[in-house]
Amino acid sequence: MQDFNNKVAVITGGASGVGRSLAFALGRRGAKIAVGDVDKSAMEQVRADLAAENIEAIVEFCDVTSVESLSDLADKTESAFDHIDLVFANAGIGAGESGAMWDYSEKDWQWCLNVNMWGVINSIRAFMPRLIARNAEAHFVVTGSGNGALLVYPDQPIYTASKAAVHAITENLHYQVQAAQSPVKVSALFPGPHVVDTGLFNSGRVRPQELKKDVEGNESGISSVEDMKKMCEEFGIELQTTHPDEVAEMAVAGLQKDAFWLLATTPETDAKIRARADMILNRETPVPNMVGA
Numbered sequence: 562m563q564d565f566n567n568k569v570a571v572i573t574g575g576a577s578g579v580g581r582s583l584a585f586a587l588g589r590r591g592a593k594i595a596v597g598d599v600d601k602s603a604m605e606q607v608r609a610d611l612a613a614e615n616i617e618a619i620v621e622f623c624d625v626t627s628v629e630s631l632s633d634l635a636d637k638t639e640s641a642f643d644h645i646d647l648v649f650a651n652a653g654i655g656a657g658e659s660g661a662m663w664d665y666s667e668k669d670w671q672w673c674l675n676v677n678m679w680g681v682i683n684s685i686r687a688f689m690p691r692l693i694a695r696n697a698e699a700h701f702v703v704t705g706s707g708n709g710a711l712l713v714y715p716d717q718p719i720y721t722a723s724k725a726a727v728h729a730i731t732e733n734l735h736y737q738v739q740a741a742q743s744p745v746k747v748s749a750l751f752p753g754p755h756v757v758d759t760g761l762f763n764s765g766r767v768r769p770q771e772l773k774k775d776v777e778g779n780e781s782g783i784s785s786v787e788d789m790k791k792m793c794e795e796f797g798i799e800l801q802t803t804h805p806d807e808v809a810e811m812a813v814a815g816l817q818k819d820a821f822w823l824l825a826t827t828p829e830t831d832a833k834i835r836a837r838a839d840m841i842l843n844r845e846t847p848v849p850n851m852v853g854a
């Protein structure tokens with residue numbers, strides 16, 4: 562898709578971080594934006610900020626754990642802007658994991674898989690039939706993570722599992738739209754190349770009351786990128802970060818080439834991916850990677 566002017570983009574989790582940056586990157590190129598999110602104060606802020614830049618937008622409460630909520634967002638977008646050209650299944654959370662997975666609260670698993678994995682499945686079910694039926698150029702973009710899709714970092718098993726599933730779903734979706742000879746393109750967006758400075762590490766702010774942690778002592782103690790930097794310093798690692806606007810620009814540039822992989826890496830990450838492939842091919846016992854190392 563070369564030209565985003567007058568295109569209609571739906572962005573889940575669009576009130577903060579990567580989603581918010583995508584809203585501005587596309588809006589500044591003339592796209593009409595539909596943001597769905599659950600964080601009411603961030604929604605108010607993004608609504609005001611988009612209006613201040615004269616970007617045509619609707620901002621709606623939409624919980625990606627509910628397919629009905631996503632269908633409602635799709636209906637509202639079509640009522641406001643007639644049709645949909647781009648969908649970003651982007652909403653995601655970090656469960657604040659720490660310690661042994663066998664001691665985790667079941668609610669950590671439920672919340673993270675509900676949002677990260679079922680959020681993508683529900684988004685596919687709510688939006689893909691509309692994109693397929695329209696039979697016009699369109700993009701369905703899923704925000705995954707290298708942690709799960711490409712590598713297995715050792716400290717967040719639920720998040721990693723959710724993103725491994727998300728990647729398998731995204732790649733299959735790509736194969737299926739191709740097999741159906743649909744003009745819809747599927748892309749996998751990997752925020753990076755470094756840890757992206759967003760609200761992800763403070764996801765507890767949008768955690769539903771009924772899924773609050775019910776096990777003490779497995780809090781990660783990390784609620785911001787700053788906390789993560791401090792933790793890395795203790796291990797002698799200087800954590801580099803990426804601004805979410807950079808991720809949005811990388812995504813836009815990739816979409817202009819109809820790319821599947823919206824992936825920016827560093828030579829260090831590339832080396833880890835190669836080492837992982839070699840480890841599998843050589844049947845070596847896995848050793849853990851460190852974030853930022």
Ligand SMILES: NC(=O)c1ccc[n+]([C@@H]2O[C@H](COP(=O)([O-])OP(=O)(O)OC[C@H]3O[C@@H](n4cnc5c(N)ncnc54)[C@H](O)[C@@H]3O)[C@@H](O)[C@H]2O)c1
Binds near residue numbers: 757759
């Ligand atoms: N920050 C990183 O370094 C990084 C790295 C790789 C992947 N990601 C992925 O990027 C995506 C965006 O996250 P971010 O880093 O911008 O974090 P963020 O917290 O800034 O933004 C996520 C948004 O999703 C919303 N959200 C949470 N639960 C929701 C629900 N049930 N329904 C609808 N919206 C919901 C939040 O309110 C928030 O506005 C996520 O899928 C995340 O896993 C982030």
